[in-house]
Amino acid sequence: MLQLTHEGGGNQRLVIRVPGWPGFDPGQFVMLSPGALSGVMRSDPLLPRPMAVYRETRSGDDCEIEILFKRHGRGTALLADSLPGQRLRLVGPLGRGFQVPGAGEQALLVAGGTGVASIRELAARCAEQAGPMPRVLLGARSAVDLMGLSDFETLEVSLGVSTEDGSLGREGRVTDLLEDVLAKDEPFRVYCCGPTPMMRRVAELAEAAGRPCVVSLENPMACGFGVCLGCAAPMRAGGYALVCREGPVFAASDLSWEGMP
Ligand SMILES: Cc1cc2nc3c(=O)[nH]c(=O)nc-3n(C[C@H](O)[C@H](O)[C@H](O)COP(=O)(O)OP(=O)(O)OC[C@H]3O[C@@H](n4cnc5c(N)ncnc54)[C@H](O)[C@@H]3O)c2cc1C
Ligand code: FES
Incomplete structure (x- = not known):
């Protein structure tokens, strides 16, 4: 994770470097959970949380993706407490997103x-x-x-x-x-x-x-x-x-x- 910004109202902006990120369709999501703590994989939260891919920024082979999320329950609270440099667990992009309307629509x-x-x-x-x-x-x-x-x-x-x-x-x-x-x-x-x-x-x-x-x-x-x-x-x-x-x-x-x- 590169950056976490608290934007007010419990809203958080997370920037994550994802090696090998293949790109995404609008509306696709990732499953996200906090990574290891002091080198030990966590079981809290047990389940990852679905989050839409908000935006991607590419430079060469490197890719950063942005997630915007609201602090809600346990899972998002732990994500909101992530620190720059911390590794997160991410699976995605997943699902079938929006079909972009054709020109003229x-x-x-x-x-x-x-x-x-x-x-x-x-x-x-x-x-x-x-x-x-x-x-x-x-x-x-x-x-x-x-x-x-x-x-x-x-x-x-x-x-x-x-x-x-x-x-x-x-x-x-x-x-x-x-x-x-x-x-x-x-x-x-x-x-x-x-x-x-x-x-x-x-x-x-x-x-x-x-x-x-x-x-x-x-x-x-x-x-x-x-x-x-x-x-x-x-x-x-x-x-x-x-x-x-x-x-x-x-x-x-x-x-x-x-x-x-
Ligand atoms: C496709 C998708 C995209 C989303 N994108 C965003 C986003 O971009 N930004 C954002 O803020 N929120 C997004 N959400 C909502 C976000 O995933 C939830 O707010 C988040 O999971 C809440 O987690 P929590 O631990 O804070 O809340 P809690 O209420 O403590 O935990 C919710 C979690 O409980 C578990 N759970 C509860 N009921 C069930 C069930 N019936 N079956 C299986 N597991 C269950 C799941 O792990 C679930 O994620 C998205 C949801 C989906 C489905
Ligand atoms: S989240 Fe497990 S089947 Fe859809």
Whole structure:
């Protein structure tokens, strides 16, 4: 690990040098846990934590990746206490990420909470395409909770922000901003990541407006590559899909939101 910055609101920015990093698709994730302590492998936490790959920086064969995460429970608290030079355990990139929209397609990205970290790379790649400027809507409880805002401000995107306490942007939920944008009747394709109730509402609004919508699920994961079956999500057609292997990105209309954890 090269650098850890505490950004307020419990948000942490971790920069990790990853030899042999193969590159990643937006929305792909890594399984991350603190490495050895005084040369001894730790069993606390027993399970690694899934984290979206926020950004990569390459120079020659060397690659650094960035992770933005919120201090939440035991696993993220230990990661937040990592020190520069400490080795971390990382497996990835994993999962099936977002398909970047083609040039000319209009993208509407909606994210809340830690879901903001999963959509930055998609926003950056959409911004590089010729064609209509992508719209990005970000929501958080309060200004201090909002992750990565300054990074989004440097992208060529049309940015909207909401906070539940009104400390930044529009007061209310990000879905309030979404309703206004969908009312404009533009042919957006919606890309979303955030807490499950928020994604469910985004999926309902997109469906009601006749817009295609994909979501990136943040189900708890124990292994990250299809072995433990702990991340299964119920599907509308019946049965379950493994979020780590078949997702985390799914068409919102394929999911059974009623049965979602
Ligand atoms: C694909 C993906 C990307 C994510 N990206 C980010 C990100 O970029 N930034 C960010 O802040 N957060 C992200 N998250 C959420 C993040 O993984 C959780 O906030 C984190 O795991 C919490 O860990 P904790 O130890 O702090 O919390 P705790 O609540 O103490 O522990 C949560 C952990 O408990 C275990 N667990 C709980 N329920 C189950 C279960 N049903 N099956 C198996 N194991 C279980 C898992 O190990 C789980 O990770 C992402 C989640 C996913 C699925
Ligand atoms: S996290 Fe183990 S199967 Fe998905």
